[in-house]
Amino acid sequence: MHPLRQRPSGIASLSALLSALLLCACSSSASLPVKQQELLNRLSEQLQQAQLPPNALAFVAYPLNTPTEQLSYQPTKAMQPASTMKLVTSITALEQLGPAYRGSTQLRAYEQPQKTMQQPLVLKGYGDMDFTVQELWSLLQQAYDQGIRHVPAIQIDRSWFNPARPELTALPFDETPREYYNLLPDALFLQRNMLGIRLQSTADSVTGRLYPALQGLELVTTEVRLVDGGCAHWYPDPEQLAFKRQPDKVQLVLQGDFPKNCQKRDYLQLINRSDFSRLLVQQLWQQISGQHQVPVLEQGAAEATVLLAEHQSRTLAEVLRDINKSSDNAVTRQLYLALGATQTDTETELTADRSEQQVRSFFSSIKLDHSSLILENGSGLSRTERISPELMAALLQHAYQAHYQPELISSMPLAGVDGTLKRRFTQTQTKGKARLKTGTLRNVTALAGFVTDPSGRTWVVASFINDPKAGRGRVVLDSLIEWITEQSLTNEQSSKSQ
Template identity: 80%
Template sequence: MLSSLFKSVLLLAFVLSIAACSSLYPDKKLHTGQHQLLSQLSAQLQQAKLPADALAFVAYPLDNAAEKVSYQAEKSMQPASTMKLLTSIAALEQLGPAYRGKTQLLAYEQAQTKMQHPLVLKGVADMDFTLQQLWYLLQQAHDQGIRQVPAIQIDRSWFNPARPELTALPFDETPREYYNLLPDALFLQRNMLGIRLQSTADSISGQFYPSLHGLELVTTQVQLTDMPCAEWYPHPHQLAFKRQPDNVQLVLQGEFPKNCQKRDYLQLINRVDFSRLVVQQLWQQISGQKEVPVLEQNAAEATVLLAEHQSRTLAEVLRDINKSSDNAVTRQLYLTLGAQQGAVGTQLTAQSSELQIRSFISSLGLDHSSLIVENGSGLSRSERISPQLMTALLQHAYQARYQPELIASMPLAGVDGTLKRRFTQPQTQGKARLKTGTLRNVVALAGFVTDQSGRTWVVASFINDPKSGRGRDVLDSLIEWITRQQDKNSLQ
């Protein structure tokens, strides 16, 4: 009984909060429209069995902030992947749209047939460093006459710590998935390896792609069962990583369906072993030199540049970040903000990145007391931001010189990215550029919406609740309401 009364009070407070806001407007149509929005959102929350205080939002046309509609505007909320907009805006301002990460092949001496010192592969947050690009760098060393090296060093020290995976706790129960990839200054193939498994009624076989010398897939411990093929997933307890004297083994354990084929890209082995095996194999293929040691070392004194690969520009990378909601690339970019400023003693790169973002927000004269930032991607249990701060940042970005680059990176309603199958009705399709956000306890939308008069609105809306998925229609209704609005002055 008390619980029902409490929910009713919260819903009433929700109604009154926007009613108070709308009472500022003498225009009757506007006043009525906001009450209709409020009533609809309240009813939807109640139908979804969500408390009113789970919702927070701000929306207003950029040319007239006085028409703002909001609820709990200053409440610090979990933003999920809408936090990528903050990282994107800060990066455009501080790095510029033409910024590129890079991977360098360095030496301690000029190129010669038999090098006296190691070659160095140094990562500087290259977002696009693939096995093909690694082959190209090593081939350039060979083209300059290098045939033998005492070792090859891998330098990941541009980020501090260089090996975050050694201490980081898993975000959820699927740590091998791409979205859980931790940052790495040497982002080689994004540490992802393909695996293909195939079974008959009485046997199972498997392989990696690409295949790597020194990496073996062991399937002898698998028990074949009649479970449906679609139900099998390589959970951590089913894949055991083992180092042997002559190779590295990935041991498949537990049950696997009969007559089943599975193929996936996953973080299958330790990134150090992955890099070592790949570098050794490619250098042997190119130079013919066998058993070259590959070492993880800071190599600041290696200053002779032999070859370099550069990633796509930031403006291009932002499309992956926002349209596809790429967590791994966002976390790389977030650390780049701090690393680009140079090391300050033993300061962690993530701390430096946070300082850069807060300094940027302060330079705009905005209050960032609602902000908690951990990795800049929203894939976090701790990150927070208020709708008021998010909309203020978006308003600044819309008026800034790099607005086209940001806008082009955001999903277009009903057309592409994470909104391809959302807002597909004629009234909304193509009328909004919105970043989505989803966690188990969060749904969110933030970005820009065009109304019937052609005006651009800025909006940030969040629902935080263990059952937040029930509230997606609430946020969609807010966007649909904005698309129906008209500039009252244009009707006179």
């Protein structure tokens, strides 16, 4: 495949833009097939209408059984992929960890169970993506069932990831750091560090509650000023909801303005994860054992080798549905770090660095040039991650031929049916005919995956638009998918029609 690689800049005229887009990689020197010419006409017109420069677009598309029919534009250009980068993490994990891989959370001890333990219990996380309050209760109940009634302390060990607490140095990605999609990874992913909050006001007062309710966490609403209107758009940003930690209590203090006669309910990161875990563990152990205010310590505990109880997350094959259909950033980042954490290299090495090594090692093993690849967290929620359309398409082509193909395919949104494509490609000719991962950031729109044409051939597609106004270009990427689902002529048939 040797596509012409032009790199025009600026808003070109229609004829100049068409010249740049005539990039069919057919082996013959014949003129471009009529239907492919029509596609390139359409794409160039839509780029002009969106007022996007031609160098904002990069794509590769070809049938898997005849890759020489490739259409491409800037195929080797390193592009910001947004959430299509989740396919890199998904495929690498299927290769390296296997579809049956499960994260876990373990309750351990330094000694055999007895009524009064001489040493602490240890709650150790291994990237469990499904560890809820109910599962924590179950682990502690199992300790009680083994005869344990009193412990000197409970240790929380997050050391499977290095650093164990990235939030201490990480800068917020955007202006809504409390939202779920901004959640940082944690080896002990307890309730995903998320709390529900419900606020309700009348004309002269405001009340609130948290769920689950936590002893030792106080919601303070006395600093709120009630105002008229604006209920629909009110959001508890960092300036309006303050986290305060005092020696004897933890507070969430609601500040600023709140609309009168308003009800708001959300599920957010509200307090520091160490306080969140401590309060939950203390409360549940007290309910189960009757022991009050057991000390909860954050520290590694490699010597605690007695396994008391364990919870395992869903299999990787199941978790991938969250990652790709729902585009779950938090779970993807957990999985990305698991790639490195499962290795036995030095514990002083950053887990993210080991994860990147795993991805690049995999790419090298299947002889893919990964020079265009830049990794940060494997989710695409990044300003620095990059990949070329050519590399993404080649990775997808490999995955389609792999033994785990069914698990990958079933995790991807189905056009017009579910996931992030539920309301997209709903027209008859495209609905149900594409499995595509979407990607969206302020300056990115992207699609990558597989599309079936009317003759039953499966195409691989990797397409990106990078521009401050990238959202305008979604129609361009959609047109490429629609064209594949509308046409079925092979090159030989196209040549006969000319």
